[in-house]
Amino acid sequence: MLRNRQDTFGWGAIVLHWAIALLIVGLIALGYVMTRPDIDPELQFSLYQWHKSFGMTALALAFIRLIWWLSNIHPAPVASLSALERRASSVTHALLLALTIAVPLVGWAIASTSTLNIPTLFFNRVLIPHLPMEKSEAAETFWSDAHAWLAYGLAGLVVLHAGAALLHHFWHRDVVLRRMLGIFRRDAASNAHQQPEGTDR
Amino acid sequence: MKQFYGPCLAACVLVLAATSAEARAPSLDDAAGRYDIDGSSQINFSVAQTGGGGISGKFGKFSGTFQLDGKDIRKSVVEFSLFPDTVQTGEPRIEKFLRSSAIFDTANHPEIVFRSTKITQTGEDTAEIEGKLTAKGTTRTEHFSAKLTKWNRRTISFQIEGGIYRDHYNMSAGLPIYSNIVQFDMTVNGQKH
Numbered sequence: 001m002l003r004n005r006q007d008t009f010g011w012g013a014i015v016l017h018w019a020i021a022l023l024i025v026g027l028i029a030l031g032y033v034m035t036r037p038d039i040d041p042e043l044q045f046s047l048y049q050w051h052k053s054f055g056m057t058a059l060a061l062a063f064i065r066l067i068w069w070l071s072n073i074h075p076a077p078v079a080s081l082s083a084l085e086r087r088a089s090s091v092t093h094a095l096l097l098a099l100t101i102a103v104p105l106v107g108w109a110i111a112s113t114s115t116l117n118i119p120t121l122f123f124n125r126v127l128i129p130h131l132p133m134e135k136s137e138a139a140e141t142f143w144s145d146a147h148a149w150l151a152y153g154l155a156g157l158v159v160l161h162a163g164a165a166l167l168h169h170f171w172h173r174d175v176v177l178r179r180m181l182g183i184f185r186r187d188a189a190s191n192a193h194q195q196p197e198g199t200d201r
Numbered sequence: 202m203k204q205f206y207g208p209c210l211a212a213c214v215l216v217l218a219a220t221s222a223e224a225r226a227p228s229l230d231d232a233a234g235r236y237d238i239d240g241s242s243q244i245n246f247s248v249a250q251t252g253g254g255g256i257s258g259k260f261g262k263f264s265g266t267f268q269l270d271g272k273d274i275r276k277s278v279v280e281f282s283l284f285p286d287t288v289q290t291g292e293p294r295i296e297k298f299l300r301s302s303a304i305f306d307t308a309n310h311p312e313i314v315f316r317s318t319k320i321t322q323t324g325e326d327t328a329e330i331e332g333k334l335t336a337k338g339t340t341r342t343e344h345f346s347a348k349l350t351k352w353n354r355r356t357i358s359f360q361i362e363g364g365i366y367r368d369h370y371n372m373s374a375g376l377p378i379y380s381n382i383v384q385f386d387m388t389v390n391g392q393k394h
Contacts, residue, residue, distance in 0.1 A: 040302065040303075041298055041301040041302060041303040041374070042301075042302065042303035042374040045298070045303065045374055045375060046374075049378065115292055116292060116294060116295065117250075117254065118250075118378065119250055119251045119252045119378055121251050121377070121378050124377055124378075127251050127252045129252070
């Protein structure tokens, strides 16, 4: 099913989740490599353009993810969670969603305020206009710093989030990870400790 | 050596001057002679970018001479060198990028040279300059159009324009966001020897 159910995620949420996850990891790696001071300048230019195109992709998907999140029911937390854990997980999820939108948006602000005035040409095909912001070195520096810190924050949350999922899967042996992998089955809910039989799509 | 955008061809044209309206007073023989390209010249270039606008700038250091043949403009010759390290765009990071290995590679190719091979008069005060442009280790034939704009007994000025495909010179960084064509728009002032 495409939409979420009370007991698990629909394909829509699953595909968005993993596509965004992949983009985040790739974009952080790309962001690190492209800002090395000794990088070849031509390669650096290209990597920045790739970073912008993939970042715009992440922004679009995160926005769709937000709509999806607002318009779908949320599968219930697994029963074993304490009140504190429930609270921690919902705060983490909300922050993750907010940052997947905020980080690329702030990146867009860098390109828009930079005195380099380099156009954003989405995968060398479609011109994405700059945000209506004034260009200045001060603004570019501010948004660059904000982009970096928000990205570090996002990376930290990703580690926390993935660590928690792995803990649930391998330690608690519950459905938390499997239902986001799409290998949750209705009858598995009551046998959460068993190995999943589904293929991993 | 390397050089890139070649600017300058200018001179040759002069000859034409002889017949131009502005040149009425002096004779062609007066215009003939050897000129040094003066520091007051403007070697401007621009590269368009997607969505409008682009990078424009100029080169601060250059040198050259032209020899005007009073009897046969076709025998005139122009030589021009510019030093891409002196590129100015108003944005230091762009200048640094242009000097880097991505574009001019000024550390290894400090000079861009143009040497005319053929000058053809195309109008009363215009000419087409063909020559060899050497930039970043590549030499190719390029064309510029020249128009005589000013002259007197001691000095002569040309407006010289032409477009160079930068990917021919191993300077394709930034494609396709930035145009492959570098447009030169130069005011070349010669001081007679």
